[in-house]
Structures are given as structure tokens and as C-alpha cells.
Amino acid sequence: MSARKQAGNQGGRPRDSRVDVAVAAAVRELLAEVGYARLTMAEVASRAGVGKAAIYRRHATKQEMIFDVLLPDSFLATAPDRGSxxxxxxxxxxxxxxxxxxxxxxxxxxxxxxxxxxxxxxxxxxxxxxxxxxxxxxxxxxxxxxxxxxxxxxxxxxxxxxxxxxxxxxxxxxxxxxxxxxxxxxxxxxxxxxxxxxxxxxxx
Structure with a gap:
């Protein structure tokens, strides 16, 4: 986790999970509509209905934001046990x-x-x-x-x-x-x- 992201999460109000959900949905929609190269933090903020500051408290860069959306913490969190x-x-x-x-x-x-x-x-x-x-x-x-x-x-x-x-x-x-x-x-x-x-x- 980046230093900027850590600093943004220390103290203050608890993070609103609704913002996380809205940002993730906006990222996925815009990736499909405009593509990776053209996606911007400003467009994500507008689509999600949040301020850019709310995004920057969570993600230091566009790349970090997309990475976190596409690779959730649950990814391969536990080894599957299917019997063989x-x-x-x-x-x-x-x-x-x-x-x-x-x-x-x-x-x-x-x-x-x-x-x-x-x-x-x-x-x-x-x-x-x-x-x-x-x-x-x-x-x-x-x-x-x-x-x-x-x-x-x-x-x-x-x-x-x-x-x-x-x-x-x-x-x-x-x-x-x-x-x-x-x-x-x-x-x-x-x-x-x-x-x-x-x-x-x-x-x-």
C-alpha cells in the first residue's frame, strides 16, 4: 500500500463503503466505454457521483485505483479445497x-x-x-x-x-x-x- 494511501486512511471519519462501490462500478463502466488509456480520475468521480478528493483518499493514482478494482482483496485469499x-x-x-x-x-x-x-x-x-x-x-x-x-x-x-x-x-x-x-x-x-x-x- 502506498504511503499516500496509508496517510489518507489514518484518523478522521471511517471510509464510506458506498463510495467504494460507486467508484468500482464507475471504473468498470468507463473501462468498457472509453478504455484503459482514456479513463481519468475526473471521469470516475463524475460517474460515481463523488468528489475527486474522496477517490484520492483511497487511491493515489489512476493505475492504483484500477488495480484495486480489478484485483479485490478476496482474490485467491484462501486455497480451494475441492477434494483432489x-x-x-x-x-x-x-x-x-x-x-x-x-x-x-x-x-x-x-x-x-x-x-x-x-x-x-x-x-x-x-x-x-x-x-x-x-x-x-x-x-x-x-x-x-x-x-x-x-x-x-x-x-x-x-x-x-x-x-x-x-x-x-x-x-x-x-x-x-x-x-x-x-x-x-x-x-x-x-x-x-x-x-x-x-x-x-x-x-x-
Missing amino acids: LRADLAAVLAEVVDGMAAPPPGTIPGLLADIHADPALRARFEEKYLHAQRRTLTGILDRAAARGELAARPDPAALNALLVGPVFAWLFLLSESPERLPALTSALLDAALALAAPGAGRES
Whole structure:
């Protein structure tokens, strides 16, 4: 969290959750209407019916605002427990796919470019997105090991790359249709199981 954001939240009146809801709705609407590059804090404030000061108390920059809207604190907050390694990984992959495919075209590539240009935002991205995924995958692998499903325990970072990288490439490098993602995710799950449990059969 940025120093400006921390300072804005210390003391004073409690934050009004209605403002957060209105701002998030405005961000999503404007991303669909004008796109990531053209969206401004002033437009969000006007659409949400709040003052710009209310937004700046919550988000130091446009990029931080969009990041917080698209990546809520609930993202992969807990490791899913669906009874098998394949089912747990499928639940993680579904959440990752939704996070990439749901925003309007151009949003994710634009935001990632800005994240990598801002050290503070990049640090938040790593903690809230990358580290969250790896903590969740570590929890899933721990449970799979306890169930006796693992013949080999993969590196969570490698497993993370295997699940996320192809989805990013599919959507943003190859510009393939999100509607064809189910076939890709099924193949990714097969590959993940081969990495995590060589020789194991597929589990439903």
C-alpha cells in the first residue's frame, strides 16, 4: 500500500463503503466505454457521483485505483479445497482466467505496463497477485502431499508459471478468443498434473 494511501486512511471519519462501490462500478463502466488509456480520475468521480478528493483518499493514482478494482482483496485469499489436486488447481485456474478475461480489451496489458513502470505499484502487484497465487498453490500442494497424490513436488513458482503464462499468451499475445479458453485450461491442468504427479491418472 502506498504511503499516500496509508496517510489518507489514518484518523478522521471511517471510509464510506458506498463510495467504494460507486467508484468500482464507475471504473468498470468507463473501462468498457472509453478504455484503459482514456479513463481519468475526473471521469470516475463524475460517474460515481463523488468528489475527486474522496477517490484520492483511497487511491493515489489512476493505475492504483484500477488495480484495486480489478484485483479485490478476496482474490485467491484462501486455497480451494475441492477434494483432489486436479479440482483444486482447476478452481485456482478458473479464478485466474476470470481475472484476465473479464476486463475490457486492452485493460490488462495497459495496467501491467504501468505496474512495471512504478516500483511501488509493482511491489503491491507482487504481494497481492504473484505472492497470493504462490501461497495458494503451496497450500494446495501441501494438501495433495497429505492425500498421497504427489509423486514429485513441483516448485510453486514453476507451477504458477505453467498455469498463468499460457492464459496470458492466449489472450494478449495470440489474441485468441476467450470462448476457446476451456480447451486450453483442460490441457494446462493435464500438464500441471504431469508435473506434480508423474504417472498419476486424471482425477475429476
